[in-house]
Amino acid sequence: MGTLKFKLTVAYDGSSYHGWQTQPSGRGVQDQVERALARLFRSHPSVVGSSRTDAGVHARGLAAHFEVPAEEFRMPAGHLPLALNALLPPDIRVRSAARVPLAFHARFGTRSKQYRYQVWNHPVMDPLRRNQAWHVPRPLDLAAMRTAAADFVGRHDFRAFTTNRGTELLDPVRTLTRCSVRRRGPHVSLIIEGEGFLYKMCRAIVGTLVQIGYGRYPATAVPAMLAGKDRRQAGVNAPAHGLVLWQVSY
Amino acid sequence: MGTLKFKLTVAYDGSSYHGWQTQPSGRGVQDQVERALARLFRSHPSVVGSSRTDAGVHARGLAAHFEVPAEEFRMPAGHLPLALNALLPPDIRVRSAARVPLAFHARFGTRSKQYRYQVWNHPVMDPLRRNQAWHVPRPLDLAAMRTAAADFVGRHDFRAFTTNRGTELLDPVRTLTRCSVRRRGPHVSLIIEGEGFLYKMCRAIVGTLVQIGYGRYPATAVPAMLAGKDRRQAGVNAPAHGLVLWQVSY
Missing domain, CATH: 3.30.70.660 (Pseudouridine synthase I, catalytic domain, C-terminal subdomain)
Incomplete structure (x- = not known):
């Protein structure tokens, strides 16, 4: 079966969030993205972002990755943004998604x-x-x-x-x-x-x-x-x- | 004594307002400007705007006028924006103010x-x-x-x-x-x-x-x-x- 890995490019208006990182309050942007992924995939993938960003900071191109078991993924990768955006609040948008090698890491791999x-x-x-x-x-x-x-x-x-x-x-x-x-x-x-x-x-x-x-x-x-x-x-x-x-x- | 007339240039984010025009709800931009003027001038001037604008429409340069008895006006006209902006919510800003002849009318005079x-x-x-x-x-x-x-x-x-x-x-x-x-x-x-x-x-x-x-x-x-x-x-x-x-x- 195997595991698939995807890279997301995420834009958000940070005004209403305590930054990217997951928060006990649930008001991290990451929490919102993971909530949307959990509605698409039974395995509830967690997301790794390229950066934390402070409360109130915005993003046009934050990068993030997640993994999902191959048997759960039943759409072309190009449909991921539409599927996720339909579940995300309007102040967070997935701009693009692409399948990446398992060796890709959104935080450690940045150039x-x-x-x-x-x-x-x-x-x-x-x-x-x-x-x-x-x-x-x-x-x-x-x-x-x-x-x-x-x-x-x-x-x-x-x-x-x-x-x-x-x-x-x-x-x-x-x-x-x-x-x-x-x-x-x-x-x-x-x-x-x-x-x-x-x-x-x-x-x-x-x-x-x-x-x-x-x-x-x-x-x-x-x-x-x-x-x-x-x-x-x-x-x-x-x-x-x-x-x-x-x-x-x- | 006499009456002085001023023209204001007003910018606003219309997202939270039911348009420019005074509303029974008090959620017209005009209501906010009149509330600020009432704190500066005992005579509670009313404001005439160049345009109504629908709920949610924004402005960068709406024009408006108001009149005030000369004896109530004790500052240079150039200080009006600062004085009003200190009293207005941050989604409404007076960009400039100028004294105009009494014949000026913000609605009827537009070119x-x-x-x-x-x-x-x-x-x-x-x-x-x-x-x-x-x-x-x-x-x-x-x-x-x-x-x-x-x-x-x-x-x-x-x-x-x-x-x-x-x-x-x-x-x-x-x-x-x-x-x-x-x-x-x-x-x-x-x-x-x-x-x-x-x-x-x-x-x-x-x-x-x-x-x-x-x-x-x-x-x-x-x-x-x-x-x-x-x-x-x-x-x-x-x-x-x-x-x-x-x-x-x-």
Whole structure:
């Protein structure tokens, strides 16, 4: 008989969830996906996601895998998104599904992850974006932010940009391949890509860049923050609701 | 002493409201704006809006006016947005305020209004856009939609594109100056501009164009629909949540 393994690409509006990870409250996105799978497959597959994501963080392309006994799977893999979306709440959508080799692992196999962060930089917030962008009313110096963003790219000890969790600090070195800042009118987007991320690392990078953008720190502050390895010397954590896990590559 | 008159530009997420207009339930956007004004001015000004907007329709630039006795107004007009936004719920924002002559009237003085309608044209809905775009899963023929859209521009009897309300049918002739369709990936935007609109006219135009886009009607169907003056010969009303009152000009 054997086992089949599938990869799902999942998008969600994180506003109503306590992050991806299963919660005792049942308000993890993973809980919802497992509930839908349990209605399709007797074996109640559990799901492994590429990332945890904090409460309120959104996803456009979180990757996840699950396994199911071959004899329970009676549809073309391409029908999985439709079948699951019919059972999921409208703030969670399976964008695609594909059969993968049993060796595939959504968490351990990742090659890179891209996050995007939206800032609304205008004195008045756009009410249609209030749950998906951080409202920064004061003018931002984009040139200073871009200078600072470039200093995050490369292999660094990111201890100053994580909210302490014991185990990760044994290996706080990560490699960023991209950290860029774009503006279109009041809409400022930050794109951050890397092989892996520490807990709340993206939000600490964004918070620091925004504080550099309004002059709280100089444009050249990042190298010393990285070298200092002290969370208190870096900037604030940007709020969760501006962050989107955009894409995960294998 | 005298009276001062102000124009407000208001943006809102219409998801939680029964439209702009004051409601017995108090769930009109206007009710919220008047409640905020009543906390700033003893005279409890009432507000006149440029448009009613249906339940669920959003606004980026609805215009409104109110009057206040000069002796009650003790701040620069430029401070009004900040003062009002501090009292309004986060899904309603006053974008700007300006003193206007007493002859200004937000409803009767309009020169043109622009609406924008968002369609998400992809088999799977984007959960982050689900309250601000109509999900149309089937592929759309944009060329057919553009041909049809051009036939709406000009001065026409729009009786076939309104949901019957007695008084308007005495004068169902309106002039559209723009009706265009743009695509960026799965994101299809319709821009409709005109001197004035009948009840639900925008949503009937969009619904008809989308039905033309997936072949329910031919690209050349619009002139006969207009000439027929029969609501049943035109297309469906597009859902409210994709529509934004974008801009009002005087």
